[in-house]
Amino acid sequence: MLLGYFDYLVIAILIFLNYTFWNEKLEGKTGCILGSLLFGCILPMISQIIEIKYVEMTIGIQDDFEALYTFLRFPTYWILGIIQVILISIKNK
Numbered sequence: 001m002l003l004g005y006f007d008y009l010v011i012a013i014l015i016f017l018n019y020t021f022w023n024e025k026l027e028g029k030t031g032c033i034l035g036s037l038l039f040g041c042i043l044p045m046i047s048q049i050i051e052i053k054y055v056e057m058t059i060g061i062q063d064d065f066e067a068l069y070t071f072l073r074f075p076t077y078w079i080l081g082i083i084q085v086i087l088i089s090i091k092n093k
Contacts, residue, residue, distance in 0.1 A: 039081025
């Protein structure tokens with residue numbers, strides 16, 4: 001499974017926030033800094049930690065594939081961040 005439960009929760013929250021604040025005007029610099037921090041580092045790290053804890057609880061043994069799988073959280077969130085930036089730029093035009 002490429003996405004975990006935390007990832008689905010983050011996507012659901014993003015959809016809700018995009019729907020709720022679609023007509024609001026956002027500040028450019030604040031949104032860029034916050035978005036780059038969230039999608040660049042914070043959310044992937046939280047997702048990675050949750051996934052490692054989940055594997056330790058269910059399987060107990062972490063193999064190399066599982067380690068690689070958790071590092072692929074970063075590009076996944078980077079893609080989500082790029083999609084979010086595209087949505088915001090479409091909204092502001």
